[in-house]
Amino acid sequence: MTLYNFNILDLNNKMEVVNQQGSFLDNLIEDKFNFNLYAIGKFFIEVEYNKELNKITNIRSFKSGNLLDKYSNFSITDFL
Numbered sequence: 001m002t003l004y005n006f007n008i009l010d011l012n013n014k015m016e017v018v019n020q021q022g023s024f025l026d027n028l029i030e031d032k033f034n035f036n037l038y039a040i041g042k043f044f045i046e047v048e049y050n051k052e053l054n055k056i057t058n059i060r061s062f063k064s065g066n067l068l069d070k071y072s073n074f075s076i077t078d079f080l
Contacts, residue, residue: 003043006061014059018045026071033057037071044068 022038034049048058
């Protein structure tokens with residue numbers, strides 16, 4: 001599965017691929033949303049769960065960048 005092939009799927013098929021092929025990496029809990037981070041091949045998938053609506057509202061795929069940065073458990077002071 002490539003990033004391009006994943007991106008052309010609809011929400012239900014994306015979730016099926018994540019469940020079958022994704023490796024769970026981390027989660028992030030916020031007030032209204034929970035985010036789960038998965039990896040498939042050479043890209044990442046973020047699944048957004050809306051607690052108020054009680055459903056998955058978005059699935060984002062990416063290779064790097066700001067979406068990945070928020071899962072870092074480290075701050076710069078950890079290295080000083």
